[in-house]
Amino acid sequence: xxxxxxxxxxxxxxxxxxxxxxxxxxxxxxxxxxxxxxxxxxxxxxxxxxxxxxxxxxxxxxxxxxxxxxxxxxxxxxxxxxxxxxxxxxxxxxxxxxxxxxxxxxxxxxxxxxxxxxxxxxxxxxxxxxxxxxxxxxxxxxxxxxxxxxxxxxxxxxxxxxxxxxxxxxxxxxxxxxxxxxxxxxxxxxxxxxxxxxxxxxxxxxxxxxxxxxxxxxxxxxxxxxxxxxxxxxxxxxxxxxxxxxxxxxxxxxxxxxxxxxxxxxxxxxxxxxxxxxxxxxxxxxxxxxxxxxxxxxxxxxxxxxxxxxxxxxxxxxxxxxxxxxxxxxxxxxxxxxxxxxxxxxxxxxxxxxxxxxxxxxxxxxxxxxxxxxxxxxxxxxxxxxxxxxxxxxxxxxxxxxxxxxxxxxxxxxxxxxxxxxxxxxxxxxxxxxxxxxxxxxxxxxxxxxxxxxxxxxxxxxxxxxxxxxxxxxxxxxxxxxxxxx
Amino acid sequence: xxxxxxxxxxxxxxxxxxxxxxxxxxxxxxxxxxxxxxxxxxxxxxxxxxxxxxxxxxxxxxxxxxxxxxxxxxxxxxxxxxxxxxxxxxxxxxxxxxxxxxxxxxxxxxxxxxxxxxxxxxxxxxxxxxxxxxxxxxxxxxxxxxxxxxxxxxxxxxxxxxxxxxxxxxxxxxxxxxxxxxxxxxxxxxxxxxxxxxxxxxxxxxxxxxxxxxxxxxxxxxxxxxxxxxxxxxxxxxxxxxxxxxxxxxxxxxxxxxxxxxxxxxxxxxxxxxxxxxxxxxxxxxxxxxxxxxxxxxxxxxxxxxxxxxxxxxxxxxxxxxxxxxxxxxxxxxxxxxxxxxxxxxxxxxxxxxxxxxxxxxxxxxxxxxxxxxxxxxxxxxxxxxxxxxxxxxxxxxxxxxxxxxxxxxxxxxxxxxxxxxxxxxxxxxxxxxxxxxxxxxxxxxxxxxxxxxxxxxxxxxxxxxxxxxxxxxxxxxxxxxxxxxxxx
Numbered sequence: 001x002x003x004x005x006x007x008x009x010x011x012x013x014x015x016x017x018x019x020x021x022x023x024x025x026x027x028x029x030x031x032x033x034x035x036x037x038x039x040x041x042x043x044x045x046x047x048x049x050x051x052x053x054x055x056x057x058x059x060x061x062x063x064x065x066x067x068x069x070x071x072x073x074x075x076x077x078x079x080x081x082x083x084x085x086x087x088x089x090x091x092x093x094x095x096x097x098x099x100x101x102x103x104x105x106x107x108x109x110x111x112x113x114x115x116x117x118x119x120x121x122x123x124x125x126x127x128x129x130x131x132x133x134x135x136x137x138x139x140x141x142x143x144x145x146x147x148x149x150x151x152x153x154x155x156x157x158x159x160x161x162x163x164x165x166x167x168x169x170x171x172x173x174x175x176x177x178x179x180x181x182x183x184x185x186x187x188x189x190x191x192x193x194x195x196x197x198x199x200x201x202x203x204x205x206x207x208x209x210x211x212x213x214x215x216x217x218x219x220x221x222x223x224x225x226x227x228x229x230x231x232x233x234x235x236x237x238x239x240x241x242x243x244x245x246x247x248x249x250x251x252x253x254x255x256x257x258x259x260x261x262x263x264x265x266x267x268x269x270x271x272x273x274x275x276x277x278x279x280x281x282x283x284x285x286x287x288x289x290x291x292x293x294x295x296x297x298x299x300x301x302x303x304x305x306x307x308x309x310x311x312x313x314x315x316x317x318x319x320x321x322x323x324x325x326x327x328x329x330x331x332x333x334x335x336x337x338x339x340x341x342x343x344x345x346x347x348x349x350x351x352x353x354x355x356x357x358x359x360x361x362x363x364x365x366x367x368x369x370x371x372x373x374x375x376x377x378x379x380x381x382x383x384x385x386x387x388x389x390x391x392x393x394x395x396x397x398x399x400x401x402x403x404x405x406x407x408x409x410x411x412x413x414x415x416x417x418x419x420x421x422x423x424x425x426x427x428x429x430x431x432x433x434x435x436x437x438x439x440x441x442x443x444x445x446x447x448x449x450x451x452x453x454x455x456x457x458x459x460x461x462x463x464x465x466x467x468x469x470x471x472x473x474x475x476x477x478x479x480x481x482x483x484x485x486x
Numbered sequence: 487x488x489x490x491x492x493x494x495x496x497x498x499x500x501x502x503x504x505x506x507x508x509x510x511x512x513x514x515x516x517x518x519x520x521x522x523x524x525x526x527x528x529x530x531x532x533x534x535x536x537x538x539x540x541x542x543x544x545x546x547x548x549x550x551x552x553x554x555x556x557x558x559x560x561x562x563x564x565x566x567x568x569x570x571x572x573x574x575x576x577x578x579x580x581x582x583x584x585x586x587x588x589x590x591x592x593x594x595x596x597x598x599x600x601x602x603x604x605x606x607x608x609x610x611x612x613x614x615x616x617x618x619x620x621x622x623x624x625x626x627x628x629x630x631x632x633x634x635x636x637x638x639x640x641x642x643x644x645x646x647x648x649x650x651x652x653x654x655x656x657x658x659x660x661x662x663x664x665x666x667x668x669x670x671x672x673x674x675x676x677x678x679x680x681x682x683x684x685x686x687x688x689x690x691x692x693x694x695x696x697x698x699x700x701x702x703x704x705x706x707x708x709x710x711x712x713x714x715x716x717x718x719x720x721x722x723x724x725x726x727x728x729x730x731x732x733x734x735x736x737x738x739x740x741x742x743x744x745x746x747x748x749x750x751x752x753x754x755x756x757x758x759x760x761x762x763x764x765x766x767x768x769x770x771x772x773x774x775x776x777x778x779x780x781x782x783x784x785x786x787x788x789x790x791x792x793x794x795x796x797x798x799x800x801x802x803x804x805x806x807x808x809x810x811x812x813x814x815x816x817x818x819x820x821x822x823x824x825x826x827x828x829x830x831x832x833x834x835x836x837x838x839x840x841x842x843x844x845x846x847x848x849x850x851x852x853x854x855x856x857x858x859x860x861x862x863x864x865x866x867x868x869x870x871x872x873x874x875x876x877x878x879x880x881x882x883x884x885x886x887x888x889x890x891x892x893x894x895x896x897x898x899x900x901x902x903x904x905x906x907x908x909x910x911x912x913x914x915x916x917x918x919x920x921x922x923x924x925x926x927x928x929x930x931x932x933x934x935x936x937x938x939x940x941x942x943x944x945x946x947x948x949x950x951x952x953x954x955x956x957x958x959x960x961x962x963x964x965x966x967x968x969x970x971x972x973x974x975x
Contacts, residue, residue: 039591043811045579045692046571046593048725080807080854082831089810144827146815275854277863280696280804282726 001206003242005235006213007170008126008162008201011177012155013187014133014194015058020152021132022049022092022282029193033147041152043087048281051076055154056099056285057295058186059130062156063100064296065180066125071099074130074285080275084146085135095276098129105160105180106304107172117318120304123173124161131155136194150194162201162212167231174198174227179303183328197222202234204242213238214248218262220255230255234262306331314344323352329370333377340381347384350401355380358405374408375401383411390471396420420469426478429462429470433478436461447483455479491516492653493971496710499656500558503550510550510561514543514605517563521608521654524974529629530639530649532568533576533609539563542605549603559717560603565655567646568609569616570701571690572596575606579692580614580624580642583818583838593690594722595659595701602717607655611645614840615809616666616694618642619912622903623842630899631673632972633938637896640670643704647674650704652974657714658704663694664797665891665916667702668928672891672941675930675970677711677958678704680916682949683923684729686715687722695804696727698797698920706969708929708959712736715951731949739952740959745779747957749944750884754790755915761894767931767940768890774961775888783884787876792869793918794910798846799853799866800921806850812838845906870921877922881947886954889915891928891941915943925951929958930968 019026023040040047056074063070077095104122111118135151137144158177164170178189178196189196198221203213216238221230233255238248252271253262301309307325310316316324324330330351337347355375362368383404387397392415403414415421436458437444446454455476462475491513494502502508518536525531546561555561566572569579571593578584592600599606613623621629621644629644631637632652639648643660647670650658660667662680671678679702686701693699703714716737721730751772756765776782814820814834821833839847853862880887892912902909919926924947931942946954962968 042816044571044589044591044817045569045577045584045587045811046589046688046690047591048689048693050724050726078807080810082810082813082828084813084815084827084830087811087816089813090807273856275807275851275856275859277803277807277854277859280727281693 001242003204003239004165004207005167005231006162006203006205007164007167007231008215009158009160009164009170009173010199010201011158011160011174012133012197013158013177013181013189014196015055015154015156015186016188017052017054017058017154019052021052021055021130021154023152025152027149027153029195031149033145034149036149037151041087041148043089049092049279051282051285052154053285055130057291058154058184059099059128059156060287060292061184061295061299062158062181062186063103063128064292065184065299065302066100066103066105066128068100068103068125068128070287070292071097071101072287073097074099074287076279076282076284077276078279079131081272083134084144085137085148085151087135087148087151091131091134092279092282093131094129098127100128102126103128105173105176106302107169107176108304109172110168115319117322123169124163126159126161128156128158131157162203162215167228167235170200170231171224171228176304179326183300183303185300191223194222198227200227200231200234202231202238203248204235204238214250216248216250217252218255219252219265223257226255226257229260230262233260237262300328303328314338314348316344316348320348320352323356324348327370333370336377337381337384340378341385343384343388346388347381350380350384354398354401355405358402362405374406375404376408379404379410386411386415390473391415391421393468393472396468426474429466429474429478430482432462432465432470433458433475433482435465437479437482444483455483492520494656495707496559496562496656496705496713497707499562500713503561504555504558506550510543510546510605511540513561514539514563514607517607517653517655524652525654527630527635527974528632528648528652528654529627530610530645530652530654531565531608532578532580532611532624532626532645534607535575539605539607546603546605556601556603557717559657559713561605562657563605563607563655564599564714565608565610565646565649565658566596566606567612567643567658567660569612569661569692570596570659572606576609577692578609578626579616580612580626581812581838581840581843582625583812583835585625585819587817591690594687594724595718596690598717598720599659604717608649610643610649610658610660613642613644613666614843615692615805616642616661616663616699617805617842617846619665619669619909620897620899620903621645621670622899623840625840628899631896632974633675634896636898637938638673638899638901640673640892640896642666642670643678644670644673646704647671647676647678650674650676650706651972653971656705657710659701659714659718660704661691661694661699661701662916662920663698663700663801664920665913667704668916668926668941668943669892669913671704671928672930672939672943673896675933675939675941675968675972676704676706677708677930678702678928679711679715679951680919680926681715681719681951682729682925683920684727685925685949685951686718687720687725687728689722689724693804693808695801696808697804698801700920706971708927708955708962709737709740711927712740712951712955712959729949734952736952736955739956742956744775744957744960746781747775747886747953748781748783748884749775749957750783750785750880750887752785752787752790752880752887752889754787755889759893759911759914760890763934764890764892764894764940768888768942771888771931771942771961774964775957778960778964780957785880785883785887787873787880787887787918789869789872789876790914790918793873793921794914796866796869796873797913797917797921798849798910799862800870802846802850803854803863804850806847806854809839809843809847814838842906873918874922877918877924877945877947881924881950885946885950886957887945889943889945891915891943895934895938895940919945924948925954927954927958929962932965932968933970
């Protein structure tokens with residue numbers, strides 16, 4: 001029998017707030033262990049949580065971005081369980097009244113080839129709620145160590161409906177969420193830094209049926225590859241079980257990158273009773289309608305909406321929009337440049353090819369962030385204008401671009417200081433062309449014998465004589481005129 | 487001279503210090519000497535640090551000499567229940583699990599006491615994590631009642647009440663979750679106040695039940711308690727349940743005329759179990775207020791009988807969660823031999839907590855179980871709303887409600903410790919106050935035939951502390967014998 005997988009994801013994302021969810025301590029990745037704590041984070045006797053409103057507004061914005069229904073009241077519950085990384089012995093979370101309900105996330109499935117756009121569809125969301133992160137455990141021999149730096153960091157949990165039908169869709173869902181949240185500026189979503197983490201609920205069913213099979217929760221899908229591989233493994237495991245006539249047990253399994261396999265953690269019978277109850281230390285926060293409306297007004301355009309607009313407004317191809325649009329920085333940079341000089345295609349090409357290349361060459365590992373790029377959008381636009389007006393050649397433009405990247409100077413300054421302006425002085429050009437003709441009788445003879453391509457050799461000589469500054473199309477014209485003379 | 491200083495009220499000490507008739511060092515020395523001499527009998531304190539208290543007193547004297555006294559209580563000693571956070575001091579909460587814990591931070595109340603220049607003197611004994619009504623649940627030792635060393639001082643703030651009654655400190659801080667300030671104040675013949683929920687920041691108070699806990703003052707007189715509450719009260723950004731309402735002048739309101747004030751009498755508080763002598767003291771107070779021109783109004787608080795079961799569900803639920811942080815991982819007692827994380831939690835907590843704490847954690851865990859949540863916790867919250875409504879309706883008719891504080895005078899030690907239900911019922915008159923979030927004061931209504939104090943309670947509406955101070959101050963002025971102190975040798 002042929003089976004089809006049904007997948008739901010629970011995605012945790014750390015918000016980038018100044019202080020933690022319920023404490024004043026700050027957080028940033030990579031600090032020395034237990035240096036980003038305070039009495040509240042460590043749950044010392046007598047300490048109390050105070051909610052970080054910035055995190056609440058950010059979560060509301062995420063909900064608005066995905067079209068969720070926003071709760072009227074922000075209410076907090078305690079999720080009680082013992083674990084060494086949880087300082088209070090409970091996690092402050094939202095149980096029955098999440099901040100955001102429903103909504104959808106638009107995803108793009110992989111296309112038939114990299115340069116061909118894939119199908120888009122909307123994945124249904126169940127809810128988005130806000131909670132606090134826990135600390136981090138590590139093990140050294142017989143000892144377990146705990147670092148509470150991460151404890152208390154605002155964490156949103158985005159829960160999808162079982163509405164994805166391949167590991168590719170799951171991967172696209174994660175990518176779409178990351179794009180949107182980074183666009184919003186509320187999260188960095190770097191999975192390698194634990195800023196985005198993913199659990200998946202996977203079940204399979206006979207292809208064509210509509211019911212849901214027994215679901216298995218997969219935890220620890222905390223790398224980009226883990227999401228795809230873990231889900232693929234689990235689908236294959238379930239198919240094999242059913243093919244052998246066995247049944248699937250409802251359970252929680254852990255993905256192990258090292259083994260490339262999932263392992264059982266606990267069965268349904270051993271599931272926790274978290275004894276949720278409203279946190280008596282925190283008062284529910286009632287939202288002002290005007291505040292939600294204000295936040296709605298501040299929402300950025302979503303990447304896929306931007307892509308559609310870029311097709312329409314700038315007539316850019318998918319190969320370009322698929323590079324520029326997923327990144328708000330590049331999109332904004334592009335539009336800023338287009339405002340200065342209206343040649344969107346040339347500007348987009350320069351960004352998607354040359355700028356991206358230089359940024360990645362600039363640092364050994366990864367790429368230089370766009371914010372640190374020295375070329376201002378208006379300078380990039382000016383460079384395109386120079387090329388269009390013929391004041392420099394495309395070849396020279398390449399050099400100018402690299403110098404702009406290194407120095408941040410305006411193209412006009414570089415061109416002027418180094419005398420790079422394309423030579424369009426007809427008298428000088430004629431002299432150089434004549435010199436080339438005089439000194440190279442062989443190609444001249446070939447050309448006159450009807451071998452038109454022989455003119456290229458002469459053009460090359462003129463470019464050498466002009467030190468590359470001659471306008472190639474003018475040289476072509478001039479040579480033809482001179483050669484036609486008897 | 488030094489003995490005399492110990493028998494002064496905080497208000498009197500304030501005047502003496504202001505007039506530079508005595509120094510803070512002299513005052514503090516007097517209390518230290520008396521404590522060192524007599525506390526071995528009373529056992530009010532778990533920890534004291536005389537050198538530290540004297541250093542604070544010296545700093546106070548220097549301030550005053552430079553004309554920079556911080557307020558009326560600058561240089562006046564105050565004892566703190568050992569479940570409040572003071573930098574560098576113990577915060578055992580009466581539990582072995584925090585035996586070696588030293589607080590690295592000051593709670594908000596502590597900061598306010600320090601900002602007022604008060605001399606923090608002595609960490610008072612309590613029932614473990616404030617669970618109890620006799621101080622016998624302290625993991626360290628029970629405290630004795632200064633009026634009868636074989637009797638209980640009440641609890642859970644038994645150490646705080648005994649310290650004031652024994653004149654080891656003129657003032658003390660306690661915490662009241664279901665009567666833990668008022669019942670010991672009653673047993674020890676002093677004044678104890680449970681402020682309105684949210685009036686005093688809970689930041690720095692080891693939580694028992696977050697929705698019920700409130701810090702409050704204990705002193706010999708209503709005026710002293712009002713002076714101390716003046717320092718403690720106020721909004722705090724660190725406590726989300728703190729009320730952002732200006733603090734009125736409590737001391738200034740004491741002298742107002744009480745004529746025409748309406749005082750409610752609820753038969754619901756005068757039924758079976760109330761001792762005859764306490765009932766007689768209550769009747770005497772009713773007669774006093776009547777004579778003073780107050781209007782006595784019969785009111786009904788029909789859900790009173792449900793308060794004790796509701797309280798023990800809500801308290802146990804919140805406590806079971808609040809005490810989860812004492813897990814053996816960071817700063818608590820940790821069991822020496824453990825095999826894994828779960829074993830570490832289980833053994834550290836089994837060794838660190840006493841029986842009453844375990845009883846309530848188990849009860850709270852049970853009522854929060856997802857299968858029983860609706861039947862217990864949710865239902866209890868609904869009844870709590872009814873109890874709150876009882877008071878809201880009552881306070882439409884009256885300015886204050888007069889009740890006994892406890893059904894009896896202080897019971898003998900050991901009398902109830904093995905019967906938790908009997909112990910719980912001792913708080914029947916104080917528990918509804920916390921469920922409703924209103925304020926209450928216990929004051930000495932006189933003495934029994936065998937010389938034990940009999941506390942009475944005056945309850946006020948939300949933020950009506952001034953009203954109940956005014957009314958109880960009037961009673962106190964007319965009954966100077968209520969401020970009598972026990973004799974200790």
